[in-house]
Amino acid sequence: MLNDKKILIGITASIAAYKSILLVRLLVKAGAEVRVVMTPAAKDFVSPLVLSTLSKNRVTIELTEGDEWANHVMLGRWADVFVMAPLSCNTLAKMAHGQCDNLLLAVYLSATCPVVAVPAMDEDMWHHPATQRNIELIKGYGNHLVPVNRGELASGLYGDGRMAEPEAVITYLNTFFFRSDKLKGRKALVTAGPTYEAIDPVRFVGNHSSGKMGFAIAEALYEQGADVVLVTGPTRQRAAYEGIRVIDVVSAADMLAAAEREFDDSEITVMSAAVADYSPVTQAPEKIKKESGELVLTLKKTTDILKTLGQRKKDGQLLIGFALETHNEKEFAQKKLQSKNLDAIVLNSLRDKGAGFATDTNQVTVLSRSGEERVIGLRSKKEIAHEIVSFIIQQYA
Ligand code: CTP
Numbered sequence: 001m002l003n004d005k006k007i008l009i010g011i012t013a014s015i016a017a018y019k020s021i022l023l024v025r026l027l028v029k030a031g032a033e034v035r036v037v038m039t040p041a042a043k044d045f046v047s048p049l050v051l052s053t054l055s056k057n058r059v060t061i062e063l064t065e066g067d068e069w070a071n072h073v074m075l076g077r078w079a080d081v082f083v084m085a086p087l088s089c090n091t092l093a094k095m096a097h098g099q100c101d102n103l104l105l106a107v108y109l110s111a112t113c114p115v116v117a118v119p120a121m122d123e124d125m126w127h128h129p130a131t132q133r134n135i136e137l138i139k140g141y142g143n144h145l146v147p148v149n150r151g152e153l154a155s156g157l158y159g160d161g162r163m164a165e166p167e168a169v170i171t172y173l174n175t176f177f178f179r180s181d182k183l184k185g186r187k188a189l190v191t192a193g194p195t196y197e198a199i200d201p202v203r204f205v206g207n208h209s210s211g212k213m214g215f216a217i218a219e220a221l222y223e224q225g226a227d228v229v230l231v232t233g234p235t236r237q238r239a240a241y242e243g244i245r246v247i248d249v250v251s252a253a254d255m256l257a258a259a260e261r262e263f264d265d266s267e268i269t270v271m272s273a274a275v276a277d278y279s280p281v282t283q284a285p286e287k288i289k290k291e292s293g294e295l296v297l298t299l300k301k302t303t304d305i306l307k308t309l310g311q312r313k314k315d316g317q318l319l320i321g322f323a324l325e326t327h328n329e330k331e332f333a334q335k336k337l338q339s340k341n342l343d344a345i346v347l348n349s350l351r352d353k354g355a356g357f358a359t360d361t362n363q364v365t366v367l368s369r370s371g372e373e374r375v376i377g378l379r380s381k382k383e384i385a386h387e388i389v390s391f392i393i394q395q396y397a
Pocket residue numbers: 252271272273274275276277302303304305306307320321322323324325336
């Protein structure tokens with residue numbers, strides 16, 4: 001989504017300027033073209049050399065250098081979006097009142113692209129009525145605002161005013177400026193994470209699924225414009241976009257119920273959850289006490305959610321499953337594709353290094369019903385998710 005986008009970063013004098021280094025790095029990594037303007041005072045907080053190296057573009061700071069004039073008008077016209085991160089209390093006040101005593105402010109006043117303010121300041125400054133009034137003023141001019149966080153501040157105090165994390169700034173840009181409309185108006189259902197099958201009120205049968213792959217797929221579908229519902233078992237993941245509707249479930253039975261409720265009007269369903277195949281036949285109402293001898297746990301099969309959905313699938317619905325295999329991978333995956341009535345299956349092999357549950361990376365092969373096969377080599381789960389979604393768009397959208 002950020003590929004080839006032109007992003008201008010404005011850095012002002014704030015301790016949080018260190019975060020803009022990571023922001024520039026992440027944007028460049030995502031394929032954006034990045035330029036940086038700084039206020040002269042910001043140089044005390046972060047080195048222009050680091051920023052010019054990371055952005056691969058000269059950093060502009062002064063209105064004039066030697067006998068050359070920095071063209072502030074063209075910078076604001078070049079950019080698709082101008083992100084002021086971090087925005088200090090001082091520069092905010094100048095923006096609010098149209099002051100122009102440095103290059104960054106001249107770029108701001110002449111920018112024709114949207115401007116996103118990412119403030120950073122100490123709590124008392126943030127809550128001062130003058131600051132709050134200035135925030136309202138710049139919002140009134142049509143500028144966008146990434147809210148401050150609550151947390152540890154440069155002063156050592158704890159409170160509001162922390163600059164949003166670079167990842168959150170990118171999420172904001174993706175949500176409001178760069179979301180594609182390739183899947184607009186299409187509902188997508190994604191399942192993620194493990195399921196926990198209770199033995200008693202404190203113990204369960206579960207697995208190591210982190211949910212990372214499913215969350216990344218939900219986010220990639222959302223970035224392409226889909227209306228996404230994410231049914232997830234217990235994980236530490238949080239959906240990057242507020243627009244993703246998350247349904248938290250615990251057991252395979254809960255996941256089945258939620259998936260069945262959401263399935264019929266979903267055009268795209270991706271079942272990436274690691275659903276428990278077996279669940280205890282009985283759940284003890286009280287904690288099972290330790291006794292001498294062995295404890296035998298009898299398990300019963302859970303309902304295969306994917307298969308159930310495959311039986312209900314109508315024309316125009318796309319159903320994609322995952323297969324985690326340790327041997328005879330393709331043969332088993334093909335069998336699952338047929339027996340569960342899928343349109344495609346994403347094959348994970350635990351024999352591949354860097355693939356599987358707990359890692360940040362994965363490598364997969366996507367097999368489609370029509371015989372297409374796409375090998376996606378070792379990449380981050382986010383990148384793999386984008387590849388899977390681009391496969392979906394290419395084949396079926
Ligand atoms: N799946 C499901 N419901 C289950 C078990 C699995 O919906 N009770 C789904 C998974 O979400 C995945 C696909 O089925 O998309 C394949 O899961 P996998 O564990 O690889 O295969 P199984 O069908 O469970 O078969 P086996 O464990 O024998 O390989």
